[in-house]
Amino acid sequence: MLATLTDDRFDDPDWLYERKLDGVRAIAARDEGSTTLWSRNQKPMDATYPELVTELDQRGPNRFVADGEIVAFDGNTTSFSKLQGRIQLRTEADIARAAIPVYLYLFDLLVLNDEDLTGQPLRERKRRLRAAFDFGGALRLSTHRNAHGTEYFRHACEHGWEGLIAKRADAPYRSGRSADWLKFKCVREQELVIGGFTDPKGSRHGFGALLLGYYDGARLRYAGKVGTGYNERTLADLRARLDGLTEPRSPFATPVRESGTHWVRPELVAQIGFSEWTRDGLLRHPRFVGLRTDKAPHEVIREEARG
Numbered sequence: 001m002l003a004t005l006t007d008d009r010f011d012d013p014d015w016l017y018e019r020k021l022d023g024v025r026a027i028a029a030r031d032e033g034s035t036t037l038w039s040r041n042q043k044p045m046d047a048t049y050p051e052l053v054t055e056l057d058q059r060g061p062n063r064f065v066a067d068g069e070i071v072a073f074d075g076n077t078t079s080f081s082k083l084q085g086r087i088q089l090r091t092e093a094d095i096a097r098a099a100i101p102v103y104l105y106l107f108d109l110l111v112l113n114d115e116d117l118t119g120q121p122l123r124e125r126k127r128r129l130r131a132a133f134d135f136g137g138a139l140r141l142s143t144h145r146n147a148h149g150t151e152y153f154r155h156a157c158e159h160g161w162e163g164l165i166a167k168r169a170d171a172p173y174r175s176g177r178s179a180d181w182l183k184f185k186c187v188r189e190q191e192l193v194i195g196g197f198t199d200p201k202g203s204r205h206g207f208g209a210l211l212l213g214y215y216d217g218a219r220l221r222y223a224g225k226v227g228t229g230y231n232e233r234t235l236a237d238l239r240a241r242l243d244g245l246t247e248p249r250s251p252f253a254t255p256v257r258e259s260g261t262h263w264v265r266p267e268l269v270a271q272i273g274f275s276e277w278t279r280d281g282l283l284r285h286p287r288f289v290g291l292r293t294d295k296a297p298h299e300v301i302r303e304e305a306r307g
Contacts (some may be wrong), residue, residue, distance in 0.1 A: 001067070001108075001173055001174055001175060001176070001178055001179060001180075002176060002177040002178065002181065003165050003177070003178075003181035003182055003183045003246075004177055004178065004179050004181065004182055005182075005183045005185065005221075005303045005304065005305045005306070006181065006182045006183065006184065006304040006305055006306045007306075008035075008182075009149055009150045009153050010149055010150065011147055011148050011149050011150055011151075012145040012147060012149065013146065014108065014168065014169050014170065014264045015146075015147070015149065015166050015167065015168055015169060016122065016123070016126075016144040016145070016146060016166070016167045016169050017052065017144055017145045017146075017148070017149045017152045017153075017164050017165070017166050017167075017184075018107060018143070018144045018163055018164065018167065019141055019142070019143075019156065019161055019164060019165075020156075020161065020162045020163040020165050020183065020184070020185070021069040021071050021078045021082060021105055021120040021142070022071065022077075022078040022079060022080045022162045023040065023069045023070050023071035023072070023078055023105075024040075024045075024066075024070045024071075024079075024080075024083065024087070024142070024292075024294050025039070025040045025069055025070075025114070025204065025294060026038065026045065026066075026068050026069065026070050026104065026121060027065065027066070027067055027068075028052075028056055028064070028065070028066045028068060028104065028106070029064070029065045029066075029111075030056060030057070030058075030060055030061075030062070030064050031063050032063075033062075034065060035053050035056045035057050035060070036053075036088055037049055037052060037053060037056075037070075037294065037303055038229065039178075040294040040295055041294055041295055041296045041299075043294070045070075047090045047091075047109070048086060048087065048088075048089055048090060048095075049070060049086070049100070049102055049104075050092070050095070051138055051268045052070065052102065052103075052138055052139070055104065055137055055139040056104070056136045056139065058134075058291055059133055059134040059135065059139050060132070060133050060134075061112060061132050061133070062115060063111070063112070063113050063114070064111055064113070064114065064132065065106065065109075065110040065111035065226055066106045066109050066110065066129065066133075067106070067108035067109075067110060067173075068104050068105050068106040068107055068108075068142065069104070069105050069107070069142070070083070070102055070103070070104050071083065071102065071103055071105060072086065072100050072101065072102050072103075073101070073103075073268060074087075074277075075239055076160075077159075077160045078123075078159065078161075078162070080271055080289055080290050081289055081290055082100065082153045083100070083290075084290040084291070085098050085100045086098060086100045086102055086289075087291070087293055088206065088293075089292075096298070099136070101113065101237050102138065103138045103139075103140050104138060104139055104140065105140045105141070105142040105145075106129060106133065106135075106139070106140070106141060106142060107124050107126075107129075107141075107142035108122070108125055108126070108129065108173060109126075109128050109129035109132060110125075112128055112132055117173075118172055118173040119173075120172065120176075121169065121170040121171065121172070122167055122168065122169055122170065122171050122172075122173075123169045123170070126144070128263075129141070130196075138167050144167075146169075149164065149166055149184070152164060152226075153184050153186075155185035156184075156186055160186075160187060161186060161190070162185065162187055163183060163184045163185040163186045163187070164183075164184040165182070165183060165184075166181070166183075166184060167180065167181050167182075167183060168180040173242075176225065179306075181271065187273060188271065188273065188274055188275065188276065189271060189273045189274070190271075190302075190303045191213040191269050191270070191271055191272070191292055191295055191300050192213060192214055192223055192269070192270055192272050192300060193212065193213050193214065193215070193220060193268070193269055193297045193300050194210050194211070194212060194226070194242070194264065194265045194268040194269070194272075195211050195212065195213045195220060195222070195250070195251045195252050195264065195265045195266045196210075196211035196250065196251070196252075196256070196261055196262055196264055197209065197210050197211060197239075197242055197261075197262050197264070198211070198225065198259070198260045198261055198262070199259075199260035199262075200235075203266060204235070205232065205235055205239075206230070206232075206235030206236055206238060206239040207235065207238070207242070207262075207273065208227055208271065209225035209226055209227035209258075209290065210226050210227075210238075210262065211224075211225050211256060211258065211261065212224060212225065212226060212270065212272065212283070212286075213251075213252050213266070214300050214301055214302045215297075215298055215299075215300055215301055216253075216301070216302070219253035219254075220251050220252050220253055220266055221252065221253055221254050221281070221304070222252045222253075222254045222255070222256050223279055223281065223282060223283055224282035224283040224286060225258060225286075226270075226272055226283070226286040226287065226288050228286075228287045229273075229287040229288030229289060230288055234288075238291075241268065242262070242264050242268075245264035245265045245267055245268070246262060246263065246264055247263045247264055247265050248263065249263060250263050251264075251265065252265060252268045266297050267296065267297060268297070268307060269290060269291065269292040269293075269295050269296075269297055269300060270288060270289070270290070270291055270292065271288075271289040271291070271292055272286050272287070272288060272289060273286065273287045273289050274286040274287070277302075281302075288295035
């Protein structure tokens, strides 16, 4: 179940308000003694986060499906940039060397033993979730507040959070995007597809900027370039991946008027922070946050705020 972006902050006793965590969405499932973490695009993540699988084995019921978010912290704030250091790792030695603690925050329960809970109201699912797990260690319960969304949103922004998720308390769990879950964002970020890059200039290595786009139906529309937010390692690692995806023609349906361009198959998805969209549909003041491995490129659209 996915949330819809909105600019309408509100108070309502029939809604719950949760902290929006800046991490990777995960479905945790256990059946017949086997526990698996699945990404949003249905890829297993057990090898990347083995300590979370262990926590679920030790602290969860025998059979369940739960929804949550995997996060790493930078101080008291969840940080997708910090989590980047764990996303690509697969071996115990690499994970130990990275020394980046991760946590799984659960916020919904879809199946418990032989009972399908998706048709139950959210408030009931949360009650069952709280009772079903022995929360502690790296396994956390995502708490919420009732009714007072505007006050909690101010608190979120003052404390450097990404924002809030507002959820209708009596809503069932439905796959796909829904107006029963709404995003209140303190900062503007969204996923965009990488369709090319430009040559580096001066002392810069790797590349100059990534060329970004989003899908409008089957068409990849150009959304601008991002040249900030990289360190030397990111520039080198990304350039190596991009060189393996080169294409002779632009994947964008709209013209790209940049010099020194190189085109790539649109297979990589980046998380991008920015201040606003311009009138001609380009990003203003964009910055690279990290690569996403949990979303298919064709699912990336321009997020429009409702309300």
